Amino acid sequence: MNKTFLSLLSVCLTISGVFGAEEKNAAEAFERMKSFAGDWEGTAEWTGARTGTYPMKANYYLTGNGSALVENLIAEESPIMTSVYHLDGADLRMTHFCGAQNQPRLKADQVDLSRGLINFAFVDITNLRSPDAPHVHGMEMRWIDPNHINVTFLFQSGNKESRERIDLKRAAKKHD
Template sequence: MSRLLLLLLTSLCSFSAQAADSVAVERFERLKELAVGAWQGTTDGGGSVRVEYRTISRGSVLVEVWQPGTRAETMTVFHRDGERVIATHYCAQGNQPRLVLAERSSKTFAFEYLDATNLVEGASHLHGLVLAPVAEGGLQRDETYRGASGDETSHLRLRRVADKP
């Protein structure tokens, strides 16, 4: 009897892990479909920015590059981590915040702060990131930075300029 119970519990745990894992797979695949390509946008301050998304490592990683080929280039790397989707942001400020995809909406990709490397206490760092599709194939990108003086959120509306960077 105890063997049967153990087998049943093991099967249920395995099924539960596979179901959670399949959610992460589905969300990551949808994120890749949404973003891959080159995008152009205007910052809150009126500046122009180019953002490119591409996959690497046989499609297991989505790379976002801001201002490619410039001194201001930054990168965010998205990938699955078991049941989660993680974003690691390599910031021009020299820190590397990691964010995890929250389970809020199936259409919006909201990442919340998890931890960071090379972060000096009180220094400004990426604390929240939202990617959301908008009308006419656009992409809304909102990022929240947290520092000693509080939170500051910026909004960027992107339009696709090429399917492949």
């Protein structure tokens, strides 16, 4: 009986340690993301079913007393794409407000702070007009250094996939 109890206790402590580490990683990643506040500029490149390269600007700012980071991606002659990043308990989440007028919701499923990587996986979507309608289905964010970040969106439209890689350089840091 004692052996079984100790084994069960060991498993519970291991699991709680893993969840505690995930919560810490999500919180640390979000704290690092808060440093993105300000203006950025760079380029975006489509690969896959869509192709093309074009200039991209971005603006990041905090809202909700620092509880959410708002990202606006701005390309000429295109609707502004807005994403909102926030913590939900132990999870780092993102809602993307797309020019296609749908709202994919994603959750960080991989956070590797040593490599500056956050991978967001699709959770669900609101306002999708049809199952084949184009939408964001995943996203990867990498911070290279305090002045360079890469964001890669995975778009899905039916059985066709495209990736939009956005390379950004800080234009001006937001003043407090």
